[in-house]
Amino acid sequence: MKKFLGIFSGIATMLTLLASLSQGHGPLDNGDAKFLSYTLAQTIAITPKSPNNSTTQTKPKVADQVKSVNIPANPDARVTVLGYHDFSSTKDATEMLISTGKFRRQMQAIKDLGLNVISLEDFTAWKRGEKTIEDRSVLITIDDGWKSIYTDAFPILKEMGFPFTIFLYTNYINGGSNALTTSMIKEMQKHGCSIGSHSVSHPYPAAVKSERAKGEATFKSYLQKEMGQSRKTLQKQFGSNISCYAYPGGFVTGEMLPIASEQGYECLFTVLPGKTTRSTSNFTIPRYIILGTHDYIFRNATSFKATKTSAATVGAIVQTTPHPVIPEPGSIISTRLPSISVDLSKVENIDADSIIMRVAGFGKVPVQYDPARKIAQWKVSRRLRSRACEVSVQWRSLGNTEYDKAMTWIFLVNREAAYQLK
């Protein structure tokens, strides 16, 4: 287990960045987007030390391969690439682990929003200009190869009829009780599962940097092994053309790009969010990594700005709270003066005086607790002005000095809801 915690720590920095942007600030605005693209530029700007390095002078071939065979009928098409990791219906959610129930609701939300889920093959064909896709499309990807892909996510994806892609690092296939097995993968392949490479050993940035420090030739053969050998192994084991790669931890260096071309990759995926268009570089295709504990990211991922040919789509907030709340997470209400309440009947030994409710735009509010019904409630005292309202509630158990983790959720106010009372 420790081994895998180590693997994940590599992405922690970038994910923490994403989380801090998404937490409590609403959807990423232009400023955030600029910051993220700056960060991405910084990541890619790591170039080899020697300017005379012949490897770096090799122009990436992948971009050249994106030749327009047919101009797609929908030049405005945009794709949201979602990135998941692990799933569980019993363990507590973490950034890397989403509750299976929430995942189901997210998949349902994609359906309800009318977004079009495409396969990896559709995606690459569209990038090559060989296939038309619908304007607002979604590519579902899952990294690393946890067994829960098979036990938890796959039944839901199959039921919804959604194609999906797993990015596997070959060392982890059949790698123990928490890992996917060859036969699970083969079964999923029969039901809409495509395979991409996620390296051989899933090195995180520190490991990559230390290989890089050993010199150009060593680093090149290291990358050839991680990127090339994984592709060959997967092709041999699963009999399909492996044309896509997800950078472990989203870590990209300049040396990786020519090697990706040389090793036969067509599209390579990062962990920085954004929409993909035909003109997006195939070397750094953005992905929204859906963290199990931050619900804004899914909303951003499923939001699409209006184009000349289609209206804007407001993304879905899919949340679950450990205790029932009103208004429900992600629900759209039609009054600007709602009562906000939490059912705390399942909390043992609650210290009634300790309950704190915070509401966006109001700060700490004078919440009332009804000990008979065990409900904490506050009626909004001034019309809500924004579309999304975030609430957080915290409490202590009797005799405890520490507060439990805050329970946070968001509900939405219908734009048509009157500001004036009728």
Ligand SMILES: [Zn+2]
């Ligand atoms: Zn990974």
